[in-house]
Amino acid sequence: MVANVGTADRVIRIVVGIALLAFAAFDRGEWRWVGLIGIVPIATALMGFCPLYSVLGMRTCPMTKDAK
Secondary structure: OOOOOOHHHHHHHHHHHHHHHHHHHHOOOHHHHHHHHHHHHHHHHHHOOOHHHHHHOOOOOOOOOOOO
16 A cells, blocks of 8 residues: 555544544434544544545655655
């Protein structure tokens, strides 16, 4: 797995993931489960790899000489 998630993208993913998990923690309604989706952006940010980006041929991190 070659890293395809850049620094700014990682920060955004972590913020969105934490917000979604907070929604799951504090909401008492039927839509509480939606907040658990926050695990996905946090996991991809920590790994630095997004499977959807590789399928779409995208990357937000700078290329290194080895990855060319």
